[in-house]
Amino acid sequence: MDAGVRLARSHRTNTKVAAVLKKRMQTTNERFARRVNEATTAQPTDPLAVMAASMDPRNWYSYAVDATQRSVLFWEALWQRGNNFVENTAQGLKPVLHFEYEMVLDGRTFERPVNYALLCITPPVGVTVDPALRPYIIIDPRAGHGPGIGGFKDDSQVGVALRAGHPVYFVIFFRDPEPGQTMLDVCHAEQEFVKKVRALHPDSAKPALIGNCQGGWAAMMLAASGPDDTGPIVINGAPMSYWGGAWSEGEGDNPMRYAGGMLGGSWLASLTADLGNGKFDGAHLVQNFENLNPANSLWDKFYHLFDKADTEPPRFLEFERWWGGYYLMNREEIEWITRNLFVGNKLWGGDVKSSSGSAFDLREIRSPIILFASMGDNITPPQQAFNWVADVYGSTEEIKARGQVIVGLLHENVGHLGIFVSGKVAKKEHAQIVSVLKTIEGLPPGLYGMAITETRGTGDEAEYEVEFREHRLEDITAR
Template sequence: MTEPLSLARTKPARTKAGPAGAKPVPAAKPGAQPPYVIDAMERWLLFLDTLRERADNMIAHERQGMPPLLDFDYELLLDARSFERPANYALLRITRAGEDCWDDCVDETKPPVIIIDPRAGHGPGIGGFKHDSEVGMALHEGHPVYFVIFFPEPMPGQTLADVHYALRDFVTEVARRHPNATPVLYGNCQAGWAATLLAADCQGLVGPIVLNGSPLSYWSGAAQTSPMRMMGALTGGSWAAHLVADLDDGRFDGAWLAQNFENLQPEKAIWEKYANLFNHVDTERARFLEFERWWNGYYTLSREEILAITQNLFIGNRLERGEMALDAHCSIDLRRISNPIVIFASEGDNITPPQQALGWIARLYPDTGALKAAGQRIVYLTHETVGHLGIFVSGSVARLQHRAILAHLEAVESLAPGLYEMQIDQPKHDQRGAPDVRFVSREVENLGIANDDVALSHVARISQNNETAYTLFASPWIKAATSPASAEALRALHPMRWSRTMFSERVNPWMGLVKATAEALRQSRAPLPEDHPALMSERALLAHMGEGLAAWRKGRDAWLAHVFGALFGAEPLGETSTPASKNAGADLKERTK
């Protein structure tokens, strides 16, 4: 099992030839500009060299044990691999941000913030990927910051319950260190529903919970805004994940999840990302390599975990319905949560659309009166365009939305029970100034979340039947035919890996020539100006091709929605938004005019 070389240390050093080594782009010399064809050939060589650097960084990162990619120094406090119920999780304390140490940044009277990163195929780090991040904003507001990471490989037979109790022990330790302030749980995507489980189990935890792009209502939303849900239904349910885990010797390779994410919007993942790099290779190389170093680090789940996730959440929807059993002694009921909850979702997120982030509210509380009677305070805010990953890694989102959330947690706790929309005004003259925040009362009845309950209940039954048949008749034979060697070969041959590693000079000797040529080229390159007519035509052509791919993807999703409706008895629903999120979008447009 691979693991970081050391966690009681500073942030991991960048690999050789990484973004830190990028040289400034020389200015174009007047009268010495090359023809467009020469410039395009130079950019193509630099583009290939960037792919080489990505591949070499990926291999080096794997050999290092894929440590967390945090832009902050930290120390290891607890390692759950040594717990009575072991899990591949650990608790870190952030000790330094740049030149500032803990004592320079932290106000000990403020509540500690525990940031939990999602374990959904990639490694930890997006919550503190750069200075303008969730970690950075929490330190900026003076909060003591703790970060939950996980290791590349799960413990043998690890279950969701094992992870849950490890997280509970982490929160208990942080609470012990700060007895005068209740910890704030900050959960991203999968980690959001994991944080919710901590507040909803039979013991419950106090303190505000911030859910960023976190799905809790898996059957909510229109069909065309939830293509991942339809794809899972059309493959027959959880048996496919079971098969992949069996072929990987009891583990589920996170590369499959990353591939699913890219397939959701291929125009962005396999076209726009690379087209933008090629067009702006002189300036985008460092940013591209920094993000790709995290994106291409694939972590694994145990067979028990992936089956529990698919059967209880994505297909079974048991969390929202209060039917999810944590263990033999406790089931999860979201009505137990008394903690103030802040929900951050985006209309541009097709992995966790606002309907899946907010739909559970109306399921649990049929009207606003019921929510108030329960003494619960729920605050939501929506972004109009940012994608799923942008919720966590966008610097502008961190400086505005996440900073506003952390700066107004005390105000959230002081609200009367009810449902509120958090509206944020960005200062016009100082983009780093404190944003102006308002809490607008909303009605649960007006959320207007669409649901495919009948259709997805059919999917759940079919999935259960397929899973039973696979477990009885196929799984034993697959397990008998699988070995650690065959599992490693399957991983190496995964498209998400070989499509990257094929550009490494360790694998492809010709890339050594590309490297040498690119290094010499950077010394003398004089790029064309950004407003050069040929470059502008190139960008228009690339954008047009991306639009064509997006149109194909929309047609694919519409076809999937039609097939889904025909098979499972659901009317294909059109694009919808919650009235609340529409209000937020309209307000945002008005405020940014």
């Protein structure tokens, strides 16, 4: 690429970024004006009534008592959050799983040790699993936080699979990486986990892989390097095409994907790892999430805690136990991720070899792939979750010729974490994915959209109808 082309490309990019920033500032001003208007119009419009209320000492007394009580509960919750952080850190940051479990394999004992382990989830009282049913293996994201968010509560990916009678296994990781471990070592260890699950359930179908966020592309690496051992793959909010996203479609401007270009690529991750003496602190990744919406990070969530001080602390503390636990990566791991995924897409381009020496080729996957994304996700927008299909497969005919079934499921508004944390999403989308997985395996090769329609059941619980609509890759790409 000559200098003239680079200059023109840089000018176009700068123009687009400037337009996006201008629009976002305009949106911010509009929201601020709306909030101010709501605050002012909510008060009595009669000046005499306002003055009379302000002069009544009983109102001042009631306000002072209420504010004092809320303040005590608010600061007690923050004090407890700090104590929880110290306690969790001292215990080595245990997984935040809601369920009991037992360890099946510890990757720290492998020939190439890694800080990963395979857990078997113990069914709660009243729930029975059938060892002959397809086992589920859930891989949580190693993106700054710790593991367990896929089984954070009873209504979760773990919960819906258990209640459907399936054995559930969970891939966790420990805070500190093993010296010298690489992402390829992690992939090899996860292959061993899958083989172990298959050995434990020889009469069942191949295990289903559930990958959340970063765990999604980890599951795809695992399936691409060992396609004969894995069953259907469900990846939730998983960034497979980091460069994908809208430039100018309202609030879907996906600001996180600008960071690499604006900051100059992958050097910042390398520098941070150097400053950490070869260790990259996951707190930096969490700070990236916080920077996406500073209003929420610095104000909204604390205001909500103060506003609901009598009911909100338990939920706040439970979530902060996960959100405030930071895990480490080796320099080699974060550099591998930034250079092979964030920048250049070398992984899916075939430039990266697995431990066996062959390139990771997503077209080698033979099991159905279910992609779950949300329009409300500003960390992994639908373009990043779906666009890799158009990059890897040349046409609809190629998808069919390779015998591949790819199913897309799109939520309208849930945020990134809600995709694999929300109880409502678990009871609807994840429960329906579990219930129709066998149907998906029976679909003819092709590209499908999955639609879930709620119908009112005989009791209080809602019932759902699932429909699969076939699409052509060329039509989707044109949009």
